[in-house]
Ligand SMILES: Nc1ncnc2c1ncn2[C@@H]1O[C@H](COP(=O)(O)OP(=O)(O)OP(=O)(O)O)[C@@H](O)[C@H]1O
């Protein structure tokens with residue numbers, strides 16, 4: 387046991403020696419055999435001297451080195467403070483260096499990470515890589531020591547490992563490195579980390595849900611792996627390009643939003659009939675920007691303060707989706723009541739059921755407005771808020787005014803341009819003799835992209851593009867016929883009503 391510990395101590399001190407010697411040695415200009423001898427002496431010293439004496443000796447050695455050397459070293463520990471909290475700066479530096487190391491370092495370490503979608507390559511322990519920034523050369527070394535610091539316990543191995551990165555540079559560049567370069571490294575590293583991370587789809591738990599108790603969070607998540615992209619989204623190409631440009635401008639707009647004094651967030655209102663691609667659009671947006679998605683089910687939120695908590699828990703680089711906002715809550719206030727009085731035909735039973743559902747939640751219109759653009763809604767970085775509805779007219783104008791919902795996007799029935807995208811996705815064709823018929827029919831008939839897609843999807847290996855297109859044409863003709871019959875019936879009904887009204891008026895005038 388003692389032997390094993392001694393062996394581990396030696397390994398630890400030897401590896402530490404390697405790093406420290408290579409850090410200081412290279413900055414002093416030592417090379418080759420001098421370095422090897424120094425490293426040997428250091429390892430011997432580590433073996434012979436008791437640990438508490440080493441600490442004193444090292445303190446004075448470092449002081450001495452500081453007076454003589456013209457190099458500055460900055461150390462970044464993997465764990466910050468005494469706790470087990472991982473340092474964000476260390477992670478950012480590791481991410482930043484992963485791009486440099488893959489190209490330059492000879493020894494890399496491949497890690498499988500739960501929070502990342504692919505293998506993460508990073509600088510191996512006791513390896514060094516150079517970086518050049520604004521013409522200044524700096525050196526990063528990655529080190530690991532094994533000693534008595536319990537804060538970074540590596541539980542799997544049962545050993546105590548302490549990792550850190552050291553940045554070394556000439557003291558004449560101190561100002562630039564500490565002010566500009568480090569800022570650049572941390573920013574870029576964070577950006578790389580966000581891009582590499584596995585994206586999540588979050589849904590809110592009810593406050594009484596056991597999931598909330600267990601995880602201590604009001605959101606539960608699964609990994610987000612929806613395949614929709616703007617390329618596969620069927621809609622008017624010009625509109626699509628506009629949306630893409632808008633999203634790019636938003637995601638690059640950190641400085642702009644700060645300059646104009648606006649929180650870095652943008653509201654989108656997606657409206658249109660069922661099956662026109664609203665959910666698909668949200669997934670495409672999330673994939674395009676690399677954002678997480680928070681799917682907020684308002685009916686399970688008990689009150690405004692719970693809504694506030696949920697919104698506070700959302701992270702940056704995310705899309706918060708509020709689905710079917712027209713059905714979720716009675717957010718239409720007095721204005722709607724007035725309209726209801728005017729409505730002649732009203733399905734009362736349906737309305738009562740809807741009201742019962744809404745009563746379970748006490749979230750109010752002002753609570754929701756506060757959640758979208760209250761003071762605290764600007765926390766935790768860039769965010770897109772999407773309202774999704776089938777009935778835009780039902781919503782209170784205050785909820786969807788510009789500035790709150792900045793971009794209103796109508797997802798409409800499938801027209802020829804959108805059809806061409808679907809045909810390319812589902813049948814891998816760009817033209818066909820039947821395209822003429824499809825074009826004519828889509829101008830006359832309202833069919834959702836979901837229905838068009840269903841007709842285009844081959845149902846067996848024997849079905850080719852022609853069979854699928856014929857099925858679509860047939861289906862469109864049927865819808866056209868149905869619509870024609872409905873219109874005729876409506877016309878008959880209207881004529882009947884008019885005739886009845888005329889007869890009643892005639893009776894009135896005939897009465898003495
Ligand atoms: N514009 C579109 N482009 C590509 N596929 C679409 C489009 N619209 C619908 N689809 C297809 O139809 C399915 C249903 O669409 P989606 O769920 O996006 O509609 P929705 O507008 O959200 O409907 P709802 O209002 O009922 O929620 C999708 O899985 C997708 O395959």
Ligand SMILES: [Mg+2]
Pocket residue numbers: 664665666
């Ligand atoms: Mg949907």
